[in-house]
Amino acid sequence: MRLATVDIAGQHTVVDVVEFKDGHGRGRVLADGCVGQLLGRGDLSSVLGDATPAQHSAAATPRGMVEFTSAQLLPVVPRPGKIFCVGLNYREHIEEMGHEIPEHPTLFAKYASALAAPFAQVNLPAALGQQADYEGELAVVVGAGGRIAGYAVMNDFSQRDLQYRTQQWLQGKNADASSAFGPWLTPAQEADPVADGAMLRTWVNGELRQEHSVSDLVFPPAELVEYISQFARLEPGDAIVTGTPEGVGHGMKPPRYLADGDEVRISIEGLGEVSSTVRMG
Structure with missing residues (x-):
């Protein structure tokens, strides 16, 4: 698993990066709860900048996959508390x-x-x-x-x-x-x-x-x-x-x-x- 925060259609979206090469990537959009399970909290909006669950991502395919470029990657945790x-x-x-x-x-x-x-x-x-x-x-x-x-x-x-x-x-x-x-x-x-x-x-x-x-x-x-x-x-x-x-x-x-x-x-x-x-x- 490689968790990235990506700007998809203006929304901060958490994806599991499946492939990334030459500035182009593809990943599986994750629901907030999946990331929360890793970091130990269910609501990551204050940390990940209103991370978008898979079911709310207009850019996601029915299988929850998105394509993105390096320019769409955000700091992996955009707003750490400390x-x-x-x-x-x-x-x-x-x-x-x-x-x-x-x-x-x-x-x-x-x-x-x-x-x-x-x-x-x-x-x-x-x-x-x-x-x-x-x-x-x-x-x-x-x-x-x-x-x-x-x-x-x-x-x-x-x-x-x-x-x-x-x-x-x-x-x-x-x-x-x-x-x-x-x-x-x-x-x-x-x-x-x-x-x-x-x-x-x-x-x-x-x-x-x-x-x-x-x-x-x-x-x-x-x-x-x-x-x-x-x-x-x-x-x-x-x-x-x-x-x-x-x-x-x-x-x-x-x-x-x-x-x-x-x-x-x-x-x-x-x-x-x-x-x-x-x-x-």
Whole structure:
């Protein structure tokens, strides 16, 4: 099962992606209850943006199948109640950024307004484009009782000049509609990318910049869920973005920030890929 949120005739519709190739997909429309069973809640309208049950989708065939393009894919969870991001969670990335291995997870918040569709163009105002950077990351979506419902891919898009104005990183991590999230949710009972040693890879204009196994996380998903749950109630649809490996533009010598027209593509084995073209100004 690969759950995606798709814009079908102006409605946010949850589909189980049967096929996706060269920007064109086909999937089986799911009733809200099916998704609710996975995430642990029956009404997902507040999380998935008024997700449309199969019987109400005018675009669905009698067998509940729809066709869609990459442009119709939305962030896999368009409106998470909470998004916790983890910094400094791969040893090599910690070293390239000049920090020590932390004893506890380094957390910061990302807001739902910062999420972007998995293949959307990212439009940055000129003031936010001076030190724009990419971060390929494994994202965890929370289900009922704080359990892990599934996994997806995210680009924790960053503005390094804003990020390092203070010791708090929030202002450099929340540009509107900048962080590609998707392309779909792979249920935890069907995949465990950490246990499987899945490779995370990031390309900029076709050049491989990041290549690292997600099994090397200092704080893996289960530990992050346990840690965060000590101070915040994790609810269905919340997301935890687990950190990036070495190879970001800011860590290069000299730094190599993103420029107008650059394409960033991020994949994690078994979970799919997201891609963003950056436009400045």
